[in-house]
Amino acid sequence: MQTRTPIKIRGYHLDLYGHVNNARYLEFLEEARWDFLEQQVDIATFTGSGLGLAVVNININYRRGAYVNxxxxxxxxxxxxxxxxxxxxxxxxxxxxxxxxxxADITFVVTDQKAQKAVALEGELRQVLEQWQTLQPAI
Structure with missing residues (x-):
């Protein structure tokens, strides 16, 4: 599965050098991950199940500046x-x-919210994640 999340660069995204501030990319990436997840699962049902998602590592490579408009x-x-x-x-x-x-590569874990620890990605949970990999692009 692949999602494409559009974002328009606004003036408030820029730093004093006139390009998007590096920290703003974290927000862009998170917005797109939410978009991806909303297309896969009912977020309220997922969180109601006692499971959560937690980012544990982010690696970003900046290749070109992005500019207003x-x-x-x-x-x-x-x-x-x-x-x-x-x-x-x-x-x-x-x-x-x-x-x-x-x-960017974003590593995440699925957590048991009550126990506050990562759960093994196995059984039905793993099957759901594997479906996310194999679905056709949404666009």
Whole structure:
């Protein structure tokens, strides 16, 4: 499964050098992950099940500046599933092009909210995650 989340660069995204501040990419990436998840699951049902998601590592590569009034898209895919963690890969591209602005790998765990610890990605949970990898793009 792949989602494409459009974002227009606004003046408040910029730093004093006139390009998007590096910290803003965390917000763009999170917005796109929420978009990805909302297309896969009913968030209220998921959180009501006692499970949660927690980011445990983010690696971002900045490839090109993004500037006011440009439109970008964040392309999100579930790249890998391990025993207790999984990795989403996200590319930030200029909308309508293949010009790479940034790319990131975000490692997350599924948590038992009551026990406050990661759960094993096995059984039905693993099957759901595997479906996220194999579904056709939404666009």
């Amino acid at each position: 440009e439109e970008i898209e964040v392309v999100t895919t579930l790249a890998r599933i391990g025993n207790k963690s999984a990795v989403m890969h996200q590319d930030v591209v200029l909308k309508g092009t293949d010009v790479l602005v940034a790319d």
